[in-house]
Amino acid sequence: MTQPAVSVNATEERLAGLDMPAGGWSKPARHDALARVRAMGLPQRRDEYWKYTRPDTLVAATAPKAAVFDPRETPVFDGIDRLKIVFQDGVFDAAASDDLRESGVTIERLSEAQADIHWAADLYGRLETRGQTPVARPLAALNTAFASDGVLIRVSGACARPINLQYHHGAEHSDAMLHHVIKLEQGAALTLLENGPAAARFNKVMEVDVADGASFHHVRAQGRDHERRAVTHIFARLGAQSVFKSFTLTANGVLTRNECVIELTGDDAVAHVAGACVGDGDFHHDDTVFVTHDAVGCESRQVFKKVLRNGATGVFQGKILVKKDAQKTDGYQISQSLLLDGDSQFLAKPELEIYADDVACSHGSTSGAIDEDALFYLRSRGVPHGDATNLLTLAFLAEAVDEIENQALRDEILGRLSGWLERHSG
Amino acid sequence: MLSIKNLQVKLEDEDKQILKGVDLEIEAGKVHAIMGPNGSGKSTLSYVLSGKDGYEVTGGTASLGDQDLLDLEPEERAAAGLFLAFQYPVEIPGVGNMTFLRTAVNAQRKARGQDEMSAAEFLKVVRARAKDLKIDAEMLKRPVNVGFSGGEKKRNEILQMAMLEPKMCILDETDSGLDVDAMKLVAEGVNALRSEGRGFLVITHYQRLLDHIKPDVVHIMADGRIIKSGGPELALEVENNGYADILAEVA
Numbered sequence: 001m002t003q004p005a006v007s008v009n010a011t012e013e014r015l016a017g018l019d020m021p022a023g024g025w026s027k028p029a030r031h032d033a034l035a036r037v038r039a040m041g042l043p044q045r046r047d048e049y050w051k052y053t054r055p056d057t058l059v060a061a062t063a064p065k066a067a068v069f070d071p072r073e074t075p076v077f078d079g080i081d082r083l084k085i086v087f088q089d090g091v092f093d094a095a096a097s098d099d100l101r102e103s104g105v106t107i108e109r110l111s112e113a114q115a116d117i118h119w120a121a122d123l124y125g126r127l128e129t130r131g132q133t134p135v136a137r138p139l140a141a142l143n144t145a146f147a148s149d150g151v152l153i154r155v156s157g158a159c160a161r162p163i164n165l166q167y168h169h170g171a172e173h174s175d176a177m178l179h180h181v182i183k184l185e186q187g188a189a190l191t192l193l194e195n196g197p198a199a200a201r202f203n204k205v206m207e208v209d210v211a212d213g214a215s216f217h218h219v220r221a222q223g224r225d226h227e228r229r230a231v232t233h234i235f236a237r238l239g240a241q242s243v244f245k246s247f248t249l250t251a252n253g254v255l256t257r258n259e260c261v262i263e264l265t266g267d268d269a270v271a272h273v274a275g276a277c278v279g280d281g282d283f284h285h286d287d288t289v290f291v292t293h294d295a296v297g298c299e300s301r302q303v304f305k306k307v308l309r310n311g312a313t314g315v316f317q318g319k320i321l322v323k324k325d326a327q328k329t330d331g332y333q334i335s336q337s338l339l340l341d342g343d344s345q346f347l348a349k350p351e352l353e354i355y356a357d358d359v360a361c362s363h364g365s366t367s368g369a370i371d372e373d374a375l376f377y378l379r380s381r382g383v384p385h386g387d388a389t390n391l392l393t394l395a396f397l398a399e400a401v402d403e404i405e406n407q408a409l410r411d412e413i414l415g416r417l418s419g420w421l422e423r424h425s426g
Numbered sequence: 427m428l429s430i431k432n433l434q435v436k437l438e439d440e441d442k443q444i445l446k447g448v449d450l451e452i453e454a455g456k457v458h459a460i461m462g463p464n465g466s467g468k469s470t471l472s473y474v475l476s477g478k479d480g481y482e483v484t485g486g487t488a489s490l491g492d493q494d495l496l497d498l499e500p501e502e503r504a505a506a507g508l509f510l511a512f513q514y515p516v517e518i519p520g521v522g523n524m525t526f527l528r529t530a531v532n533a534q535r536k537a538r539g540q541d542e543m544s545a546a547e548f549l550k551v552v553r554a555r556a557k558d559l560k561i562d563a564e565m566l567k568r569p570v571n572v573g574f575s576g577g578e579k580k581r582n583e584i585l586q587m588a589m590l591e592p593k594m595c596i597l598d599e600t601d602s603g604l605d606v607d608a609m610k611l612v613a614e615g616v617n618a619l620r621s622e623g624r625g626f627l628v629i630t631h632y633q634r635l636l637d638h639i640k641p642d643v644v645h646i647m648a649d650g651r652i653i654k655s656g657g658p659e660l661a662l663e664v665e666n667n668g669y670a671d672i673l674a675e676v677a
């Protein structure tokens with residue numbers, strides 16, 4: 001693959017500012033990833049896959065500044081009993097983190113696991129590589145090559161408490177790259193929570209291998225810092241009868257691109273990816289999802305809801321690919337936006353590509369305003385305009401939030417959404 | 427209590443006059459009925475009083491007690507004590523009926539400077555009122571009006587009225603789409619709320635509802651005006667002879 005000169009220049013400029021960590025067992029994977037980045041070139045504006053989102057600031061040699069924001073609220077998930085792992089501007093903070101020893105699970109820092117032989121070597125960069133076809137994701141390869149830290153989590157039984165990765169942002173110019181590898185062995189179960197803005201610019205990759213009969217639940221709340229930028233990738237491989245459920249709440253952030261690449265490789269597996277985002281003003285949020293059905297009888301759901309106002313932009317690119325032998329596939333995809341004014345916009349590209357003949361797949365995408373009749377009905381019962389709008393907005397988001405199975409986590413997320421709506425109403 | 431003087435209303439987006447000078451005085455404790463052919467402006471009157479968008483008042487006044495209704499937002503009119511039982515109740519997916527009722531009750535209490543009702547007290551009251559209207563727990567849990575039958579929607583309107591305890595109740599064709607049993611249930615619900623301090627305006631096509639909710643005064647509306655008012659016998663006259671005679675009489 002030859003790259004145009006501009007792309008080569010932009011890519012080399014970015015690479016010039018990065019140091020590859022020494023990395024023992026991860027060294028070959030990092031070098032391979034660097035070669036992939038050079039071959040693909042970093043994303044640029046005219047790439048089809050970046051049609052709706054400008055990659056410039058995610059690719060630039062230095063991270064644009066992002067003011068540190070004090071949300072004046074207790075961090076999300078604080079009320080949940082969990083094992084906390086803290087990163088400060090992309091650097092592991094041992095003092096703020098809990099003891100990493102927990103039964104049924106081993107947790108290590110990527111930067112400390114230096115031996116030449118490690119279980120994670122079979123996964124690090126491997127799922128990312130698989131996710132590079134048929135669509136290139138160069139920023140993920142860049143991460144594999146240069147990620148300075150992250151966690152390696154291996155779950156052998158049922159992890160008693162959720163693991164919570166907390167990302168604090170304290171420096172206006174911080175540029176963080178974290179790479180996590182999570183391996184759930186046969187029948188294992190893990191709930192992973194993530195929250196916080198992480199850095200001025202954050203590039204995060206998470207590779208998740210869910211073995212037969214294992215289940216992975218993921219709930220994430222991306223931090224409320226208004227000027228932060230993030231590009232995140234989840235690469236997941238699902239074994240037979242395994243379950244993968246991921247929900248993301250995004251409130252604020254000038255630019256967010258969340259990619260989720262899921263491969264259903266064992267029969268009767270279930271994958272649900274959902275997201276609720278709320279943006280007011282300088283806010284651009286992109287959900288890019290690619291689900292590949294490569295086994296019989298699997299179910300996948302994509303449920304994405306966006307509330308946009310004052311010129312905020314929402315993007316959804318979602319694909320379901322059903323391979324030839326993936327019979328009895330049940331695929332569902334919905335992406336909807338609620339535009340609270342005429343300045344905001346929603347750009348959606350839903351895609352189905354089906355090669356099996358015995359499948360049930362549906363997808364839908366809508367964009368609309370608040371239902372005026374419902375609004376008047378509520379007001380006629382005495383509910384003030386702002387409260388009525390918020391009630392209808394929460395109702396709109398409900399289908400996505402309901403994807404969170406655990407009620408305490410769901411209530412936590414709903415509380416954050418109501419808080420945001422109250423602060424931004426009027 | 428409700429005082430409407432020479433009310434004139436046109437559509438906001440169209441040059442179409444719908445109410446052409448409506449006069450109506452409803453005293454506390456009284457039940458007034460409005461009958462009239464389709465398209466005469468009955469629903470428009472109820473919407474304009476409750477503050478729906480899309481209409482322009484070109485003349486006249488409407489007040490509830492000493493408050494000028496036309497100056498208020500819809501939620502302020504509700505807090506002032508006005509209630510409209512909709513001809514077509516709106517479905518609100520994603521908002522539970524119970525949440526809706528509680529939000530409404532507490533919003534009105536707040537607007538009037540009263541304390542919110544506790545969850546336990548609210549539950550107790552709502553269960554009792556719902557039982558009278560044969561509304562089961564399942565219906566209270568479902569999203570507002572979603573998947574409700576025509577009759578269930580109308581009973582749900584009366585439940586809201588019973589919970590909000592308004593001063594002035596307007597019922598727009600609450601009998602339409604109801605079978606006899608459902609209509610009796612609705613009428614009982616309304617009659618239970620009749621009191622000295624409360625006024626009712628019952629809009630209906632049919633005399634049969636008025637057999638159950640006995641009106642003090644009956645008005646006939648046609649082409650945006652009240653063309654005739656009288657006692658309950660006026661409703662019987664309409665029932666027997668239709669509107670043709672009355673229309674001819676005033677023409």
Ligand SMILES: Nc1ncnc2c1ncn2[C@@H]1O[C@H](COP(=O)(O)OP(=O)(O)O)[C@@H](O)[C@H]1O
Pocket residue numbers: 437444462463464465466467468469470471480
């Ligand atoms: N929003 C509207 N847009 C267009 N026409 C309307 C609207 N509201 C009312 N009208 C018209 O006004 C007239 C009165 O309607 P309405 O008040 O519904 O009568 P009624 O309730 O007595 O049957 C009808 O001709 C109706 O078509």
Ligand SMILES: [Mg+2]
Pocket residue numbers: 468469470513599
């Ligand atoms: Mg009508």
